[in-house]
Amino acid sequence: MKRIGLMALLAAGMTAQAQTQRVNVIPAPVLLQEAAGQFTITSQTVISADPVFRDAAALLSEQSGIPLQGKGAQTGNIRILKEILRKQADSAAYRLIIDPQSVKIYASGRAGALHGIYTLLQIMGTQPNQRVLPAVAISDEPRFTYRGLHLDVSRHFFPLEFVYKYIDLMAMYKMNVFHWHITDGAGWRLEIKKYPALTQQAAWRTHANYMEWWKSPRHYLEEGNPNAYGGYYTQDEARKVVAYAARRGITVIPEIEMPGHSEEVLAVYPHLSCAGEPYKQSEFCLGNDSTFTFLEDVLREVMAIFPSKYIHIGGDEADKSAWKKCPKCQRRMQHEHLANEEALQSYAVKRTEKFLIANGRKLMGWDEILEGGLAPEATVMSWRGEKGGITAASEGHDVVMTPGGYCYFDSYQSDPSTEPLTIGGYLPLSKVYSYEPVPAELPADKAHHVLGAQANVWAEYMPATYQVEYMVFPRMLALSEVVWSQKDKRNWNDFKTRLQAHYRLLQRKQVNYYRPSVQLEPKTVIDTVRRLTIVSFETEQYQPVIRYTLNGTRPNATSALYTTPVEVPGTAQLTAAVFRDTMLMGRPVTVPVHYHKAIGKTVTYNTPWSGSYPAQKAATLVNGYRGSLTYGDGQWQGFLGKGVDVTIDLGTSQSLESLSIGFMQITGPGVYMPTEVKVQVADDPKAFENIPAITVANDVPPAHEKLIFKDFTFDLRGQKGRYIRVKAPVQKGFLFTDEIIVY
Numbered sequence: 001m002k003r004i005g006l007m008a009l010l011a012a013g014m015t016a017q018a019q020t021q022r023v024n025v026i027p028a029p030v031l032l033q034e035a036a037g038q039f040t041i042t043s044q045t046v047i048s049a050d051p052v053f054r055d056a057a058a059l060l061s062e063q064s065g066i067p068l069q070g071k072g073a074q075t076g077n078i079r080i081l082k083e084i085l086r087k088q089a090d091s092a093a094y095r096l097i098i099d100p101q102s103v104k105i106y107a108s109g110r111a112g113a114l115h116g117i118y119t120l121l122q123i124m125g126t127q128p129n130q131r132v133l134p135a136v137a138i139s140d141e142p143r144f145t146y147r148g149l150h151l152d153v154s155r156h157f158f159p160l161e162f163v164y165k166y167i168d169l170m171a172m173y174k175m176n177v178f179h180w181h182i183t184d185g186a187g188w189r190l191e192i193k194k195y196p197a198l199t200q201q202a203a204w205r206t207h208a209n210y211m212e213w214w215k216s217p218r219h220y221l222e223e224g225n226p227n228a229y230g231g232y233y234t235q236d237e238a239r240k241v242v243a244y245a246a247r248r249g250i251t252v253i254p255e256i257e258m259p260g261h262s263e264e265v266l267a268v269y270p271h272l273s274c275a276g277e278p279y280k281q282s283e284f285c286l287g288n289d290s291t292f293t294f295l296e297d298v299l300r301e302v303m304a305i306f307p308s309k310y311i312h313i314g315g316d317e318a319d320k321s322a323w324k325k326c327p328k329c330q331r332r333m334q335h336e337h338l339a340n341e342e343a344l345q346s347y348a349v350k351r352t353e354k355f356l357i358a359n360g361r362k363l364m365g366w367d368e369i370l371e372g373g374l375a376p377e378a379t380v381m382s383w384r385g386e387k388g389g390i391t392a393a394s395e396g397h398d399v400v401m402t403p404g405g406y407c408y409f410d411s412y413q414s415d416p417s418t419e420p421l422t423i424g425g426y427l428p429l430s431k432v433y434s435y436e437p438v439p440a441e442l443p444a445d446k447a448h449h450v451l452g453a454q455a456n457v458w459a460e461y462m463p464a465t466y467q468v469e470y471m472v473f474p475r476m477l478a479l480s481e482v483v484w485s486q487k488d489k490r491n492w493n494d495f496k497t498r499l500q501a502h503y504r505l506l507q508r509k510q511v512n513y514y515r516p517s518v519q520l521e522p523k524t525v526i527d528t529v530r531r532l533t534i535v536s537f538e539t540e541q542y543q544p545v546i547r548y549t550l551n552g553t554r555p556n557a558t559s560a561l562y563t564t565p566v567e568v569p570g571t572a573q574l575t576a577a578v579f580r581d582t583m584l585m586g587r588p589v590t591v592p593v594h595y596h597k598a599i600g601k602t603v604t605y606n607t608p609w610s611g612s613y614p615a616q617k618a619a620t621l622v623n624g625y626r627g628s629l630t631y632g633d634g635q636w637q638g639f640l641g642k643g644v645d646v647t648i649d650l651g652t653s654q655s656l657e658s659l660s661i662g663f664m665q666i667t668g669p670g671v672y673m674p675t676e677v678k679v680q681v682a683d684d685p686k687a688f689e690n691i692p693a694i695t696v697a698n699d700v701p702p703a704h705e706k707l708i709f710k711d712f713t714f715d716l717r718g719q720k721g722r723y724i725r726v727k728a729p730v731q732k733g734f735l736f737t738d739e740i741i742v743y
Ligand code: TNX
Pocket: 316, 317, 366, 383, 408, 410, 423, 456, 458, 459, 460
């Protein structure tokens, strides 16, 4: 019954999307009320603003092409007005009212005025006619104060114009922190006056493509060498980026990597490494005082360019082995009473924090800065899952959540076999959208330490700006809603509807966004009351045309049209695909459907399943659900030791036709096929000791490393009985099985 309820809900969700919605704002505002009529921008339209919002109004004018009235004039039909809001502190809040006569933005602070302006620009950019704006009343404010997007310009260097475009797009979606990863082993990207070799050499490498360079001896070349690849931003240019971002309400946080990820520095200033020679290690020597002199000199110039409260010092993935053998590092540890190399790293971070605090700034670092003890006032960026964030917040530190599983925009957003090469992982748009920055495990009184979340854009596999755009959009739109919108305003179906209008905006801004996938994701629900299987499909396409067959044949333009979940009694090979006109898009997906005799029956385990992979416990093997590509999905049940030995009770004695049982093999994690599978049928379970078994041998060699599935199938015609015993001994490692299908 419960399952039918769920289907009804799903069906309702599909039709509830009011197609009449005309205003599509992302991230979803707190309150949005559409009204009748529209405001039309004409050659008479002008902008005016309260004097405090003059610059924000100028920005609106530049971006929209609508003229701004002269100073003092307050009679524009688009007006930006100062108001005292409910909560005085809420300088990020705004109201936007569009009616047939006027457009008004009310805000108490500059951030709010900008948010109102960007909502207005968004409405223009998403309308078919950018000059005709539907009437609407919006009032809005952010949920989190930190709404971050990062960009790695070390692994590949991106030109200034692109950085500007990136910032413009961030502002359009109310992201307010640009984390600029400007130094890393693959190239130093910021002019430092005191250390010119950083940009004369450490910014230039032997290969343009990062992965090719990575596989090479990883050397650097002089700027001007015909083979050099790289680049850097002058201090003037970086200042312009800071100002450009600030004008749009965005803070730039620079990241200067230490103590690891610093090969490029040590190549040109080798005295800062333990070895004292270039190309030996990637970590600064922490026993050497000149390391701290260098870092402080650099940070002094960095602080003079970047006014941000936070300075990010990296801190991730430092290899501690050189420190273990370095006499200077060991002397430092003795002298400072540091128990191990983690404590030595922590010493360096704390010393840097002291320096930053003395200069009126705060230290931010990746979660490795927790190792060996966190610096007293540090803010932690939690990237290796949420653990670091939870620990730091529990200890009273502020944190920014950026866990790999939800926030790494360098991972695949669709089936890897159809996508350009990335570093790996799988993060579709819907998963970004599902992220909740405040971890459930965090005590409620510590939740305020979660400042917000950020997506990271590591560029190892992004050699060009069009690839960056492809990886960031539209996933950034999903993230913007995660960090801006109130929790109760978040709704995937509604987001997907609004997103359709934003593809237009992204096209107008010439963004090379990832196009929504045509791949279907099937979901099956077993209805044990009506004894049938219900199959539904999800896709990133909006209101797709889906056609299907039930016999495994490739659907064509005349095949059955999918409108609501398909209810299939018995067996079928449901094969479906998305169509555009008569054309089949992408690859059809086949869902094997088996409403078989054993579904919902009692299974006795003569040997137990593995406690680590219980799946759905005793229901697993007869619940009608097949496992997916991964044994961690809750449908694959694991066995060690004696392997599978189960008895199914069909309830009554029945004539049987066939049985099959599924297994998988993937040798990396130690998952193998069984040696063989044995099946017995009887009316009395005690008889199993005396009757012969039918055996099907395994034919997948243990040397087959890649993921492979096999159904062991038995012909049971002529067999009758109430009980079926299935045995499958372990060959080596783990056994995983998902379903025993009986007819
Ligand atoms: C880990 S995230 C890194 C980066 C890589 C990234 C690739 C982090 C703090 N360090 O140096 O680029 O993985 O996903």
